[in-house]
Amino acid sequence: MAPGILEDIYPPTIASDQALAGKHTFPDNADSEEYARSLDSSDPLRTFREKFIIPSKASLKRKSLAAIENDQDGIYFCGNSLGLQPKCMSRYIQAQLDTWSSIGVAGHFTELEESPLKPWQSMADFAAEQSCRLVGAVTGEVAIANTLTVNLHLLMASFYQPTATRNKVLLEWKAFPSDHYAIESQISWHGYDPKEAMILVQPDEDHVISTQKILSTIDEYSDEIALVLLPGVQYYSGQFLDIPRITEYAHSKGLMIGWDLAHAAGNVPLQLHDWGVDFAAWCTYKYMNAGPGAIAGLFVHEKHGKVEYPEGCDTPVFRHRLTGWYSGDRASRFNMDNKFRPIPGAGGFQISNPSAIDLTSLCASLSVFEETSMEELRKKSLKLTAYLQYLLLKGGAEQKFRIITPLDPSKRGAQLCLLLESGLLDCVSSELQKAGIVVDQRKPGVIRVAPVPLYNSYHDVWAFTRVFRKAVGMQ
Numbered sequence: 001m002a003p004g005i006l007e008d009i010y011p012p013t014i015a016s017d018q019a020l021a022g023k024h025t026f027p028d029n030a031d032s033e034e035y036a037r038s039l040d041s042s043d044p045l046r047t048f049r050e051k052f053i054i055p056s057k058a059s060l061k062r063k064s065l066a067a068i069e070n071d072q073d074g075i076y077f078c079g080n081s082l083g084l085q086p087k088c089m090s091r092y093i094q095a096q097l098d099t100w101s102s103i104g105v106a107g108h109f110t111e112l113e114e115s116p117l118k119p120w121q122s123m124a125d126f127a128a129e130q131s132c133r134l135v136g137a138v139t140g141e142v143a144i145a146n147t148l149t150v151n152l153h154l155l156m157a158s159f160y161q162p163t164a165t166r167n168k169v170l171l172e173w174k175a176f177p178s179d180h181y182a183i184e185s186q187i188s189w190h191g192y193d194p195k196e197a198m199i200l201v202q203p204d205e206d207h208v209i210s211t212q213k214i215l216s217t218i219d220e221y222s223d224e225i226a227l228v229l230l231p232g233v234q235y236y237s238g239q240f241l242d243i244p245r246i247t248e249y250a251h252s253k254g255l256m257i258g259w260d261l262a263h264a265a266g267n268v269p270l271q272l273h274d275w276g277v278d279f280a281a282w283c284t285y286k287y288m289n290a291g292p293g294a295i296a297g298l299f300v301h302e303k304h305g306k307v308e309y310p311e312g313c314d315t316p317v318f319r320h321r322l323t324g325w326y327s328g329d330r331a332s333r334f335n336m337d338n339k340f341r342p343i344p345g346a347g348g349f350q351i352s353n354p355s356a357i358d359l360t361s362l363c364a365s366l367s368v369f370e371e372t373s374m375e376e377l378r379k380k381s382l383k384l385t386a387y388l389q390y391l392l393l394k395g396g397a398e399q400k401f402r403i404i405t406p407l408d409p410s411k412r413g414a415q416l417c418l419l420l421e422s423g424l425l426d427c428v429s430s431e432l433q434k435a436g437i438v439v440d441q442r443k444p445g446v447i448r449v450a451p452v453p454l455y456n457s458y459h460d461v462w463a464f465t466r467v468f469r470k471a472v473g474m475q
């Protein structure tokens with residue numbers, strides 16, 4: 001392999017976002033601090049880092065909230081688990097508290113001057129509209145409500161309609177446990193046996209599942225499947241599944257398909273509407289930076305969100321779902337007449353009055369996304385992760401660890417998952433911790449490293465790889 005040419009380690013097939021992926025090449029001096037700094041100074045998104053609070057090396061070790069001054073930034077590569085706090089968050093939260101303390105119940109419908117916030121009753125719609133561009137939805141296809149697993153349950157209540165002969169759910173072999181449990185319990189709830197009704201698609205190699213494997217498993221069980229539910233980006237391996245192709249294929253077999261976008265939303269470009277995805281759900285605390293356990297998003301394709309009133313009839317016809325007063329049309333919600341008129345679109349899948357403080361934190365984080373686009377973020381992300389991969393693999397490091405995330409940049413998001421040689425995890429973790437570097441680790445031997453284009457720098461990547469290579473015994 002010619003030195004510095006990353007393209008040689010990409011597999012030959014680079015799919016859909018090839019134009020964005022490009023073929024990043026790095027010069028011989030790419031592992032110097034000076035080079036990393038030069039990438040940062042030419043990064044068009046470099047000012048976004050300033051919009052986030054980067055935990056300092058000392059604050060990462062703190063046991064108290066007492067102030068720490070003049071400390072060096074730590075290196076945070078854990079946005080795949082919990083995104084960093086946008087600096088505007090405290091202003092938004094304070095505005096919400098001030099609204100509540102000054103006008104009480106009127107905050108539901110009053111927009112105050114000098115406030116970054118909408119009235120509480122409009123915030124969910126506002127956040128939903130802003131989220132559309134992040135997931136490629138048209139107006140009305142996104143709702144903001146609840147949390148991810150709750151939304152998966154609510155969506156399955158509508159989209160998983162098993163029968164005696166067609167009751168199976170196709171999922172992946174290592175779905176995130178909450179998804180696995182949710183599916184298991186939905187199947188039992190309908191009176192079927194999860195052991196028989198859960199089809200777990202197996203990986204081809206390591207943790208990576210080829211599209212072909214998914215399509216052939218769909219083929220094998222197509223007469224028995226009631227629902228396909230897959231991750232957009234797999235939480236462990238970081239694999240970005242081919243959502244349009246798998247969706248199209250499931251539809252060609254007459255199947256419903258939903259996507260868990262926990263690790264995809266705010267990470268990779270999505271076109272849920274154009275891809276014809278039936279439904280999707282995501283949390284907002286990872287790449288979307290809305291804070292731990294923040295309110296979640298859901299997508300229902302417009303074809304499933306129609307509400308019709310047949311002529312001469314005031315009883316609406318709409319897709320079955322579980323409902324509450326917030327599924328109902330805002331204009332008649334407060335009539336208290338028990339005549340249910342669902343909101344057309346994804347909004348009709350809301351149930352309760354959402355928490356305003358929770359919506360406030362999402363609105364703060366979305367305000368940062370408003371200043372850029374997923375295309376811009378993806379462009380940087382591809383280069384940042386390519387740089388990470390390049391520095392990790394330089395000099396035959398693969399005896400000490402393996403990257404189990406696909407090396408093809410179009411088949412992954414920001415995260416690389418590193419499988420360490422047996423026995424290395426404790427030492428690597430301790431060296432990273434000492435250096436003020438935060439990554440996610442999974443026993444017995446995996447670390448997941450997610451450089452996030454909004455707030456990570458090329459210098460972060462360079463500094464991380466130096467510590468990492470030393471910790472695994474390479475130089």
Ligand SMILES: Cc1ncc(COP(=O)(O)O)c(C=O)c1O
Nearest residue numbers: 147148149150176178235262283
């Ligand atoms: C892929 C995936 N699904 C589901 C969940 C559970 O999310 P929640 O606790 O917000 O329901 C997570 C959380 O990290 C996740 O990564």
